[in-house]
Amino acid sequence: MTETPLLEIKDLRVGFRTGKKKVLTAVDGASLSIYPGQTIAIVGESGSGKSTLAHSVIDLLPGSGHVMGGEILFEGRDISQVDRKAVLALRGSSIGLVPQDPMSNLNPLWKVGRQIKEALVANGVASGDAADKRVVELLEEAGLPDAERRARQYPHEFSGGMRQRALIAMGLAARPKLLIADEPTSALDVTVQKQILDHLDQLTDTLGVAVMLITHDLGLAAERADHLVVMYRGRVVESGPARDILQHPEHPYTKRLVSNAPSLASQRLSSVRAREEVREQAVQTAAEIAEEIAHSDTEFGEGRKDVIVVENLTKIFTLRGAKPWQKVDFAAVDDVSFRLRRGTTTAIVGESGSGKSTVARMVLDLLPPTSGNVIFDGRNIRELTSKAERLKLRRQMQPVFQNPYASLDPLYSIYQSIEEPLQLHGVGTKKEREAKVRDLLDKVSLPTTVMSRYPGELSGGQRQRVAIARALALDPEVVICDEAVSALDVLVQAQILELLNDLQAELGLSYLFITHDLAVVRQIADDVLVMQDGKVVEAAPVSEVFDNPQKDYTRKLLDAIPGATIELGA
């Protein structure tokens, strides 16, 4: 290309003041250029400085963030040096932003249409009735059906995907030359992600807008952008054409990304073989445990082969109707049946609202089913009446939840968090419990020094390890993982999946693994249950689902795995 770049970042350094004289460098000597109409993707994990880099371009760094050195040339002019007014003139009109979290990025108190109109008025594109008309056109263009009515609604009346479409309409309202898309879909279901990104692609193509796409998912980046920039710890470690990087990664970090990201790993046959080995070992260990249980009177259960049998499970919620005295029945889970074999993993896959988490809560005996049975190792959990028996059931079945930031009590030290279930169930003496906690931390590969620390001091991946250690504290037979890796970065996802696999092989655990993302399923699951609107649409072994999906809906979920079509190097 001989033309001048639209945006050229040269040796940019951005820092945050953390004390009187201390500065934390978030971006350290980053350089990149974007040509008009080009789409580039910046890939990196949380804390790699990719969002900071993007925000410094439109001077929206949070708190004490400031540019410490280098240049940001937009159409040849260094915009890191110009005054506030000049930056203000660029925002919206020349550089648009599509932010990360559609839930928090629209003002909840104003109608959606008005918020888009603001952008038109502020950038002098249109005003008055003309602006109102333009708003409807923009929403239609962003792929929102029934735009005229939607413009008059409030954000809380929109789904996540619809909100993101509104934010796209907003970012493109004044026809900027550059659009910064900061993880625009990481808060959404994979199927919605695909729709939105397809639409964004097409829209920016026709309008000739250059896009700076920021993402932690290499597969997604490679699928959407011609040019990749990989960031690691504030530095650009690798950049070049997407295909080259994927097939011949140079930097160790990029290599790890390519080999471990679930979206890419799910295509490999090696991950299938690895899973088979895990299962063989796990089933064997589990069979030994079952043998013991069968011959013991004190243990809960009978040592059956199917550790959990779910029969015709149904949950109906009664909602308020349009009139105050009316009631509407809503079937969140509708006639779901499946078996979880001892030592294996059954994955329940579906979009938000498909009822998969409700199934998990009913299996855990945290929510009474409207009808149907959950049978744990030969015992129907509905028929457990005494408190002691219920307590025994809880020992055998432990959950790991999605958000490791919310599922640990911030005021409990890691030791207290893991020890609490032992104490509750009156296991061992204080000394024995401490030894157990050390052993558990060792199992989840955390140093024992974290015992005295608090959740706020740990990273997301470390917290999820703590949550797993807590779940394993009571030596359960079944662990129910409700979106246990969905909130994590891709590499951390891969690590946690590996940990879960190792633990399964070692301890003979059975997993019920709930997720919206089929990409992670192949590395952990043996059987898959695809759910839609409360019903099971497909139930089959994992290889069947991937290689020979029977239902359109399953195919749609498979298509939504980013980067699935990209050929990889060895």
Next chain:
Amino acid sequence: MWWYVAKRLLQAIPVFLGATLIIFFLTKLRPGDPILGLIGNKPVSPEVREALRDQFHLNDFIGLQWLYFLKDVVTFNPDFVGLDGQPVFQKIGNALPVTGTLALLALAMDAVIGIVVGTIAGLRRNGWFDSVTLVISLILLSIPIFVVGFVLQFLFGVKWGIFAATVPVDWNVTDLLLPAFVLAIANIATTTRLTRTSVANNMSADHVRTARAKGLSGGVVIRNHVLRNSLVPVVTYIGINLGSLMAGAIITEGIFNVQGIGNLAFGAVSRGDTPLTVSVVSVMVMLYVFMSLIVDLLYAVLDPRIRYV
């Protein structure tokens, strides 16, 4: 929404019954002879005493006395009198305007000063204005109202003579400015802190950053996306205050000799005048219930996510 309002108004009935019942019993537990209080501690003949006891149903079972009271209140009986023989409704009617004006003035001061100062402090969090406001509001919060009241009364009323030191019976609004300010002081401090925190939190909200990214200027962002969002919790607090302002008026009315509800309640309690005490407190309870309903409805106006059905 009307369904919701109706439900809330219906809920007020058990609140009213419960409140009157509790207060009725509590005043009966108070030691001392109401008849003596009525006559003024003079010797009284047994016949007169019996006649008075009969007139006020004092010989009946206490639950029955409460029902008599209820009947008088619900039917707005103009002959319903307190132990001093004066009609209760008329007394309350006379006292309500001055206390209402006092409370509304205090509320207005609370809202205007609290929100303006709090917003400025919140926009420049940890700046000099914020720090000074923090110190002043902590001082105001920690000095009891009867100290501030007497000091301001002495300075403005006696020494400088800017305002009248006490409020005459034929009062006008200017006379109430000083008492209203005294009444509002503690609330102003809290409203300021609350507004400040709310504004500061909203300044770093994601949607505010998005608004900036749209190209809106700083002033527009604050006006459209920070202020209204910040006001939701503040409005709740201020609204609930009106109830506590009317109740809290007892001390302030005492200091400035305002012949309002607070003084009336104080007198009734000290005389052991059950009918008047219970009536006055019931009025306060109902005002409180009514104000919290208004606040809840205002909430829905400010925040479209809240809909009542």
